[in-house]
Amino acid sequence: MNAPVRTRDAAYVEIEGLRRTFDVSRPWLNRMIERQPRQILRAVDGVAFTIRRGETFALVGESGSGKSTVARMVVGLLPPTGGDVRITGISMTDPRQAVERRRLRRRIQMIFQDPYASMNPRWRVRRIVAEPIRAFNLIQGEAAITGRVGELLTLVGLHPDDGAKYPHEFSGGQRQRVAIARALASEAEFLVGDEPTSALDVSVQAQILNLMRDLQDRLGLTYLFISHNLAVVRHMASRIGVMYLGRVVEIADGRALFTAPKHPYTRMLLDAVPDIGMTGRQRIPVSGEIPNPIDPPSGCAFNPRCPFAKERCRTEVPELIEGVACHAFQERRLPL
Ligand SMILES: Nc1ncnc2c1ncn2[C@@H]1O[C@H](COP(=O)(O)OP(=O)(O)O)[C@@H](O)[C@H]1O
Ligand code: SF4
Ligand SMILES: [Mg+2]
Numbered sequence: 001m002n003a004p005v006r007t008r009d010a011a012y013v014e015i016e017g018l019r020r021t022f023d024v025s026r027p028w029l030n031r032m033i034e035r036q037p038r039q040i041l042r043a044v045d046g047v048a049f050t051i052r053r054g055e056t057f058a059l060v061g062e063s064g065s066g067k068s069t070v071a072r073m074v075v076g077l078l079p080p081t082g083g084d085v086r087i088t089g090i091s092m093t094d095p096r097q098a099v100e101r102r103r104l105r106r107r108i109q110m111i112f113q114d115p116y117a118s119m120n121p122r123w124r125v126r127r128i129v130a131e132p133i134r135a136f137n138l139i140q141g142e143a144a145i146t147g148r149v150g151e152l153l154t155l156v157g158l159h160p161d162d163g164a165k166y167p168h169e170f171s172g173g174q175r176q177r178v179a180i181a182r183a184l185a186s187e188a189e190f191l192v193g194d195e196p197t198s199a200l201d202v203s204v205q206a207q208i209l210n211l212m213r214d215l216q217d218r219l220g221l222t223y224l225f226i227s228h229n230l231a232v233v234r235h236m237a238s239r240i241g242v243m244y245l246g247r248v249v250e251i252a253d254g255r256a257l258f259t260a261p262k263h264p265y266t267r268m269l270l271d272a273v274p275d276i277g278m279t280g281r282q283r284i285p286v287s288g289e290i291p292n293p294i295d296p297p298s299g300c301a302f303n304p305r306c307p308f309a310k311e312r313c314r315t316e317v318p319e320l321i322e323g324v325a326c327h328a329f330q331e332r333r334l335p336l
Contacts, residue, residue, distance in 0.1 A: 017083030126163030
């Protein structure tokens with residue numbers, strides 16, 4: 001059989017039917033005494049999307065919607081319960097591709113909300129940034145490594161002399177720059193940012209977002225960018241996936257999502273952002289809270305909060321069709 005032909009604009013990341021459950025049951029003895037069943041939480045329940053090389057795909061949604069769980073499965077930190085992630089065609093789960101996957105690993109790096117937690121506080125920054133270069137044996141000789149670390153610090157807007165400092169001597173924004181320099185040190189081409197700016201002041205957030213965009217232009221990086229805040233992804237994302245209780249409810253181009261949101265949940269999220277201009281459509285007030293994921297509502301999980309819910313919404317899970325998972329949208333009964 002012929003090998004599959006990969007065209008130049010083939011997806012860089014392909015995610016299919018991705019699922020992850022967590023057993024959150026009480027200990028066995030408690031369950032026996034209290035006669036409670038096992039409790040399974042569906043954190044991610046059938047997520048599919050693709051990311052093209054060089055683009056930024058953003059995942060947004062309220063806390064608890066499953067964004068971090070998707071991110072951890074994409075980078076291979078957490079095994080999926082079902083489905084698969086393929087990056088440049090290499091499966092993140094298939095045991096037969098373990099060798100290719102090991103080679104791919106250093107090209108994929110994650111940036112977390114709190115970079116301090118992943119840095120050895122007793123190491124100077126130059127050692128922190130050099131660590132992947134040494135671990136993967138990318139450059140030989142101390143002088144060459146020092147030179148490369150200086151280049152990387154400059155690339156992220158720091159000074160080569162900053163390498164002599166310790167992480168605690170930096171501000172939160174500067175530490176995030178160090179984290180990005182360290183990610184680039186391993187010659188990463190795909191960065192997964194899980195709320196990378198959420199802990200920063202608004203003005204510092206903007207600086208880090210600008211840096212990430214600038215690096216993307218210069219280095220051709222591909223991003224999966226995760227945020228609970230739609231305003232943050234607005235100027236970052238080529239495409240956006242909106243998550244609700246473990247499912248993607250809408251996927252659209254960034255511009256389309258902001259100018260013509262379709263899913264009622266997307267509209268509600270947008271209406272919660274004060275500085276995004278209304279386009280004359282009916283405002284959906286933010287109401288209700290995200291339900292308990294251990295016992296989610298039947299049918300469309302958004303139905304208790306949705307002003308357009310009808311009987312079908314309480315029994316039938318809507319499929320993602322043409323980028324929208326909503327019965328009212330398919331039935332053309334949503335106001336424009
Ligand atoms: N290791 C875990 N064990 C049990 N439940 C988890 C675990 N990780 C995440 N969850 C649950 O899965 C759901 C999704 O979590 P998460 O992916 O962190 O969402 P988000 O990043 O969108 O806030 C939440 O209900 C969370 O409590
Ligand atoms: S499927 Fe029904 S409950 Fe869910 S978002 Fe659409 S109209 Fe609302
Ligand atoms: Mg999270």
